[in-house]
Amino acid sequence: xxxxxxxxxxxxxxxxxxxxxxxxxxxxxxxxxxxxxxxxxxxxxxxxxxxxxxxxxxxxxxxxxxxxxxxxxxxxxxxxxxxxxxxxxxxxxxxxxxxxxxxxxxxxxxxxxxxxxxxxxxxxxxxxxxxxxxxxxxxxxxxxxxxxxxxxxxxxxxxxxxxxxxxxxxxxxxxxxxxxxxxxxxxxxxxxxxxxxxxxxxxxxxxxxxxxxxxxxxxxxxxxxxxxxxxxxxxxxxxxxxxxxxxxxxxxxxxxxxxxxxxxxxxxxxxxxxxxxxxxxxxxx
Numbered sequence: 001x002x003x004x005x006x007x008x009x010x011x012x013x014x015x016x017x018x019x020x021x022x023x024x025x026x027x028x029x030x031x032x033x034x035x036x037x038x039x040x041x042x043x044x045x046x047x048x049x050x051x052x053x054x055x056x057x058x059x060x061x062x063x064x065x066x067x068x069x070x071x072x073x074x075x076x077x078x079x080x081x082x083x084x085x086x087x088x089x090x091x092x093x094x095x096x097x098x099x100x101x102x103x104x105x106x107x108x109x110x111x112x113x114x115x116x117x118x119x120x121x122x123x124x125x126x127x128x129x130x131x132x133x134x135x136x137x138x139x140x141x142x143x144x145x146x147x148x149x150x151x152x153x154x155x156x157x158x159x160x161x162x163x164x165x166x167x168x169x170x171x172x173x174x175x176x177x178x179x180x181x182x183x184x185x186x187x188x189x190x191x192x193x194x195x196x197x198x199x200x201x202x203x204x205x206x207x208x209x210x211x212x213x214x215x216x217x218x219x220x221x222x223x224x225x226x227x228x229x230x231x232x233x234x235x236x237x238x239x240x241x242x243x244x245x246x247x248x249x250x251x252x253x254x255x256x257x258x259x260x261x262x263x264x265x266x267x268x269x270x271x272x273x274x275x276x277x278x279x280x281x282x283x284x285x
Contacts, residue, residue: 179209
């Protein structure tokens with residue numbers, strides 16, 4: 001019997017947030033609705049952040065209100081603070097995500113505080129979500145290399161990952177934010193992280209900026225990771241990581257996993273159609 005791997009679709013949030021031209025709300029809704037029909041069980045729809053910093057996400061509540069929710073699909077939102085969490089809760093998010101960095105340089109550039117300060121900020125968000133009965137997911141950025149600090153020591157990744165678990169995150173997604181990680185780097189990082197965090201509480205988030213995402217997924221699979229973040233049509237990157245455009249595409253990961261004998265539950269033909277639509281959003285406002 002084949003093992004199942006969960007593909008966590010982040011295109012509507014992590015993909016579209018990096019697009020310079022504002023995407024029409026109705027097109028964001030249409031994309032999520034198409035993805036809901038593809039067999040995905042997890043979709044990160046939007047981010048409740050200040051529109052001053054991420055204008056693309058200013059319509060977060062409208063997008064959440066407009067989507068057609070499909071039974072069995074979890075609709076998630078990124079929430080940087082209590083105000084964001086409260087807005088996400090009001091909009092009906094099924095789960096929320098908080099995000100920290102394994103490097104000080106990226107933390108300062110991304111959210112204007114140290115790693116330790118970021119964890120302090122997220123503690124009340126996690127508590128509020130858990131008290132409200134919502135699951136909390138964590139992200140760790142720059143698990144292999146930082147655009148400001150250089151190579152990231154694996155122990156720093158392990159420390160931040162464990163801190164997020166201690167805050168109540170059911171899962172932590174490990175992100176190669178600038179897409180430079182080699183399979184050896186990911187293997188070394190995972191070996192250190194796994195000393196403190198169980199494999200079933202980890203996910204992989206690999207950018208394909210330099211073509212290494214599939215290799216990094218392969219080495220993660222070897223170490224027991226069974227959840228990976230992907231972005232339809234490879235949309236997106238990170239506005240605070242220069243040159244990081246290029247999340248690994250949902251369609252390429254789904255095809256790779258199928259070739260390797262893993263079940264994902266995805267309809268590859270419907271994923272291909274969603275990818276075609278997502279590509280058009282780069283020129284449609």
